Amino acid sequence: xxxxxxxxxxxxxxxxxxxxxxxxxxxxxxxxxxxxxxxxxxxxxxxxxxxxxxxxxxxxxxxxxxxxxxxxxxxxxxx
Amino acid sequence: xxxxxxxxxxxxxxxxxxxxxxxxxxxxxxxxxxxxxxxxxxxxxxxxxxxxxxxxxxxxxxxxxxxxxxxxxxxxxxxxxxxxxxxxxxxxxxxxxxxxxxxxxxxxxxxxxxxxxxxxxxxxxxxxxxxxxxxxxxxxxxxxxxxxxxxxxxxxxxxxxxxxxxxxxxxxxxxxxxxxxxxxxxxxxxxxxxxxxxxxxxxxxxxxxxxxxxxxxxxxxxxxxxxxxxxxxxxxxxxxxxxxxxxxxxxxxxxxxxxxxxxxxxxxxxxxxxxxxxxxxxxxxxxxxxxxxxxxxxxxxxxxxxxxxxxxxxxxxxxxxxxxxxxxxxxxxxxxxxxxxxxxxxxxxxxxxxxxxxxxxxxxxxxxxxxxxxxxxxxxxxxxxxxxxxxxxxxxxxxxxxxxxxxxxxxxxxxxxxxxxxxxxxxxxxxxxxxxxxxxxxxxxxxxxxxxxxxxxxxxxxxxxxxxxxxxxxxxxxxxxxxxxxxxxxxxxxxxxxxxxxxxxxxxxxxxxxxxxxxxxxxxxxxxxxxxxxxxxxxxxxxxxxxxxxxxxxxxxxxxxxxxxxxxxxxxxxxxxxxxxxxxxxxxxxxxxx
Numbered sequence: 001x002x003x004x005x006x007x008x009x010x011x012x013x014x015x016x017x018x019x020x021x022x023x024x025x026x027x028x029x030x031x032x033x034x035x036x037x038x039x040x041x042x043x044x045x046x047x048x049x050x051x052x053x054x055x056x057x058x059x060x061x062x063x064x065x066x067x068x069x070x071x072x073x074x075x076x077x078x079x
Numbered sequence: 080x081x082x083x084x085x086x087x088x089x090x091x092x093x094x095x096x097x098x099x100x101x102x103x104x105x106x107x108x109x110x111x112x113x114x115x116x117x118x119x120x121x122x123x124x125x126x127x128x129x130x131x132x133x134x135x136x137x138x139x140x141x142x143x144x145x146x147x148x149x150x151x152x153x154x155x156x157x158x159x160x161x162x163x164x165x166x167x168x169x170x171x172x173x174x175x176x177x178x179x180x181x182x183x184x185x186x187x188x189x190x191x192x193x194x195x196x197x198x199x200x201x202x203x204x205x206x207x208x209x210x211x212x213x214x215x216x217x218x219x220x221x222x223x224x225x226x227x228x229x230x231x232x233x234x235x236x237x238x239x240x241x242x243x244x245x246x247x248x249x250x251x252x253x254x255x256x257x258x259x260x261x262x263x264x265x266x267x268x269x270x271x272x273x274x275x276x277x278x279x280x281x282x283x284x285x286x287x288x289x290x291x292x293x294x295x296x297x298x299x300x301x302x303x304x305x306x307x308x309x310x311x312x313x314x315x316x317x318x319x320x321x322x323x324x325x326x327x328x329x330x331x332x333x334x335x336x337x338x339x340x341x342x343x344x345x346x347x348x349x350x351x352x353x354x355x356x357x358x359x360x361x362x363x364x365x366x367x368x369x370x371x372x373x374x375x376x377x378x379x380x381x382x383x384x385x386x387x388x389x390x391x392x393x394x395x396x397x398x399x400x401x402x403x404x405x406x407x408x409x410x411x412x413x414x415x416x417x418x419x420x421x422x423x424x425x426x427x428x429x430x431x432x433x434x435x436x437x438x439x440x441x442x443x444x445x446x447x448x449x450x451x452x453x454x455x456x457x458x459x460x461x462x463x464x465x466x467x468x469x470x471x472x473x474x475x476x477x478x479x480x481x482x483x484x485x486x487x488x489x490x491x492x493x494x495x496x497x498x499x500x501x502x503x504x505x506x507x508x509x510x511x512x513x514x515x516x517x518x519x520x521x522x523x524x525x526x527x528x529x530x531x532x533x534x535x536x537x538x539x540x541x542x543x544x545x546x547x548x549x550x551x552x553x554x555x556x557x558x559x560x561x562x563x564x565x566x567x568x569x570x571x572x573x574x575x576x577x578x579x580x581x582x583x584x585x586x587x588x589x590x591x592x593x594x595x596x597x598x599x600x601x602x603x604x605x606x607x608x609x610x611x612x613x614x615x616x617x618x619x620x621x622x623x624x625x626x627x628x629x630x631x632x633x634x635x636x637x638x639x640x641x642x643x644x645x646x647x648x649x650x651x652x653x654x655x656x657x658x659x660x661x662x663x664x665x666x667x668x669x670x671x672x673x
Binding site: 018 | 090094291
């Protein structure tokens with residue numbers, strides 16, 4: 001899977017989760033950029049990504065990932 | 080909504096929850112509004128969000144009070160103006176084994192363990208008692224799921240110091256409290272977690288990351304289960320099944336294969352599976368679930384199948400048997416009409432996806448579950464929670480009998496040319512009186528599930544019914560009706576509030592199982608007599624139209640009321656003058672006033 005393909009898939013998950021078709025995530029997107037992205041929504045995003053990509057994050061990663069770019073790097077390193 | 084029907088995809092629900100919610104609010108309704116307090120011993124955020132979806136899907140629009148993280152005990156035990164102001168209709172206590180204060184230690188003796196058990200239990204019991212005292216509403220309480228690990232291995236279940244043993248004993252105490260308190264309901268997460276898979280249910284990742292005591296994918300199953308209890312409390316259980324025959328109750332097509340070749344009975348594996356399904360249905364019937372048949376078959380073939388020596392279900396186990404070549408949705412509607420039930424209170428069971436699709440598309444709100452193969456039928460019907468039992472009244476157990484009696488009445492009716500003569504020959508006896516403790520549960524149940532013969536469609540909790548019974552400014556009446564064919568139980572309820580010599584009717588309803596039996600006239604007579612005793616000189620009636628109660632639009636006119644006002648929404652107000660001599664309206668039912 002290319003980085004672009006992974007981004008597209010992650011973007012779809014974000015749009016579903018926030019029910020907002022206008023969302024476009026980039027490497028630099030963080031929780032500050034999306035209004036409803038709080039810690040409780042974070043777990044939903046993590047669970048959805050794990051489910052759709054068939055991989056698992058470690059607890060350390062969930063806490064430390066800084067932006068969507070890092071998230072996608074972890075995904076790509078694991079599938 | 081299809082995506083919320085069992086078997087559902089929990090991840091889909093979690094990922095699309097916002098969209099699902101939006102759609103439910105757009106297309107759903109009419110809704111009843113209920114206030115649900117969630118008191119959690121761990122994070123409840125997604126439980127609330129997903130519970131809302133399942134409730135909306137059942138026609139219940141919830142408003143929520145949600146305790147702060149792990150504040151369930153403090154919220155319930157101490158004065159809580161916010162929760163008191165909220166006034167919950169239901170309190171749901173989401174606790175799990177993460178909330179156990181102290182487990183036995185390896186050095187404890189039996190006495191010490193017994194003390195620990197009692198301490199833990201008493202903490203909960205006092206909390207429940209206080210909720211009943213202050214909030215006076217039904218309580219839903221999780222039992223405990225089994226522990227994530229077993230220090231003593233298999234002995235954990237046996238030894239008093241084992242956690243499996245400890246939690247099982249605590250659960251038994253919870254169940255015993257539930258048996259003694261009819262407004263207390265267990266949400267059996269011990270069963271749910273076993274069904275889901277305990278190691279996935281209790282995945283510690285979710286607790287350590289977000290303090291969820293169960294994994295995210297397990298939440299839809301928990302939410303569905305809680306929603307089922309709530310919808311049952313508010314009278315939204317299904318009442319019966321409409322079943323196909325070929326490849327549903329037996330294997331094969333009886334018209335083609337012949338009765339001797341259908342798969343049913345212990346001789347081979349498929350036949351065994353169908354027998355097991357029939358036995359399951361027979362047990363549902365003993366709970367008062369109405370069984371009916373909707374099959375594309377010649378009637379004689381349908382009956383031949385039911386007379387098969389290995390058929391557990393016999394002809395007399397069914398209320399309506401429709402075997403013909405009409406479209407299934409039309410038969411389905413006919414069955415509902417014959418039973419005086421709304422179509423959506425019946426569930427359609429058919430192995431053929433095309434037939435399920437037609438029924439689902441043609442009749443709004445009817446559930447036709449994706450039942451899979453014969454080995455899945457029982458699980459899908461069971462897990463759907465159509466018939467969630469929150470109270471098992473004598474009435475429920477007798478329901479099938481009552482509908483069978485109705486079928487006899489219809490046959491009897493045909494032997495009379497004069498309807499009044501028929502009514503007289505039924506030898507009806509009614510008991511009408513003020514609400515009595517024995518019937519509070521049934522009365523509350525009726526106010527929540529009667530839709531058609533219901534003038535104001537006001538819903539009451541049991542606590543509110545008990546309140547009304549005690550109120551000196553209220554007149555309350557229940558009516559029981561029996562006749563030569565059997566006892567119909569409590570079938571009619573009236574509540575009125577009076578001041579200044581005028582009684583305003585807040586609720587008047589009657590079960591459709593006694594339509595056209597003049598029971599409404601007997602109720603009117605009793606109401607008039609109660610009013611006269613209290614010096615009331617005028618009765619005001621109100622009709623508020625809903626999509627379902629068109630049959631009583633002219634009810635007050637028929638009762639001799641005069642219309643005094645109406646608005647463009649169809650709401651009407653009526654008056655009855657009690658200063659004139661009152662003439663009894665019922666002439667066919669013998670009444671005993673209580």
